[in-house]
Amino acid sequence: MSFQKLDDLGHKLEALEHALAILGADEATHMAVGGGQKRAEAMSSLAGMLHIRATAPEIADWLAAAEQEVLNEEQQAAVRELRRQYTNLTCLPVEFVERQTVARMRSEQLWRDLRAKNDWAGFLPALEGVIALVREEAALRADALGLDPYDALMEQYDPGNRAADITPVFTELKAFLKGFVPEALAVQEAPLASHPLKPLSGSYAIDRQRELGLAMMAAVGFDLTHGSLSVSHHPFCGGVPSDVRITTRYKTSDFLSALMGVLHETGHALYEQNLPKAWAHWPLGKARGMAVHESQSLFVEKQIGRNPEFWRWALPVVEKHLGEAWSLDDILPHVHRVERGLIRVDADEVTYPLHVILRYELEQELVSGRLQAADLPEAWDAKMREYLGLSTIDNPADGPMQDVHWPGAAFGYFPSYTLGAMMAAQQWAALTRDHPEADSDLAKGNFAAINDWRRDKIWSQGSRWSTPELLERATGEKLNAAHFTRHLQQRYGA
DSSP, X not given: OHHHHHHHHHHHHHHHHHHHHHHHHHHHHTOOGGGHHHHHHHHHHHHHHHHHHHTOHHHHHHHHHHTTSOOOHHHHHHHHHHHHHHHHHHTSOHHHHHHHHHHHHHHHHHHHHHHHTTOHHHHHHHHHHHHHHHHHHHHHHHHHHTSOXXXXXXXXXXXXXXXXHHHHHHHHHHHHHHHHHHHHHHHHHHHHHXXXXXXXXXXXXXXXXXXXXXXXXXXXXXXXGGEEEEEOSSOOEEEETTEEEEEEOOBTTBHHHHHHHHHHHHHHHHHHHTSOGGGTTSGGGSOSHHHHHHHHHHIIIIIITTOHHHHHHHHHHHXXXXXXXXXXXXXXXXXXXXXXXXXXXXXXXXXXXXXXXXXXXXXXXXXXXXXXXXXXXXXXXXXXXXXXSOOOTTOGGGTTTSOSTTTTTOOSOTHHHHHHHHHHHHHHHHHHHHOTTHHHHHHTTOOHHHHHHHHHHTGGGTTSSOXXXXXXXXXXXXXXXXXXXXXXXXHHOO
């Protein structure tokens, strides 16, 4: 039976994916610096093996035969997703996959070293090599999928995303935010005149921050028997659903930075840990694209983690671990702080989408060839000045070198962040409609009902539905950005 052959193949591919994911997480957290070259070679070989197995010519015959077999609904969905994956994989020759993997790995390793030195000139050749390969990949995918090159890249992260649909939404959001950011800044200053901002003590030992992060992770639902917390240059969630690796980075002067990073990555991890285990060896059992993934991380970080009711419960936990007592009136101005800043991962939820839109616009130009890597610092600075009134012209480490995505060849990913923020706001609106006690639950540190809703509506569905179908089934309506702008106005507006 052809379906059985596909099922057996799924287990073998899952094993290779597992090895690559764990090696990648280790490389970014614990690997010795001198291990980089051999690790890149090992991962390149494994990636090549995975690609060969996943693109074997006989799979096309198995798929065609399985599509004619009598299958149940889940099996039919599994075959549909495997067909989609096979089409996307077979357009890349194995030689290209190995070449790109080596270039990506070495570029990421250089980035970690040279970003700390603010060395754009030293990093540029590696980035140029990655971008050349991304353009090659985009052309190969566009030809196979019948899409524009940038759309073909986005398809890898969020099936169905098209620039023609996203750009008008982002243009409208950008116009709203350019007017709303000054309003939010003014609104937050008014109460500070009578109640000055209580400063952070600026003395937060990393080990105590780590313990606080672990306590928060466990409280919101993270299974510490199937995951861990480490340190990396750039916070991420990696590994596999049975062994989720999340990271953060610490500032001894500011406990909120690492804590919010932990909450964000825990949102990703909860999604991974709660995917349908019976489908784990199928594309069907994977997360449904990065916009949905970001909606889960931003749900925890923004909808929960910056909710005043959450902090009614969290403040005693902070005091226990850091030995510092805060009142709600003192902590919320920090939690809700709106500030024009250079760093995307540290940005507040009002200014954050502008960081994403900047990258979305620039990477389309890079992929198309309208912009060259050598001109990135100037192009980045121009948009940063226009959108946030800040300059990065002499500071590439906090400009085009600040994210790991482009060094790692992840082009077409950035739109998912802001689409995810919109979806998270829409999910919170639907959840509170279904479960009006959500805020009072947060105040008690009770996340069970909130997680049950998300498990039922999102996590357990895997990739059964397209992103638009999944959102509509969960919330009762198609993507509606009004939920996001309303959320920002209610939390930060006049």
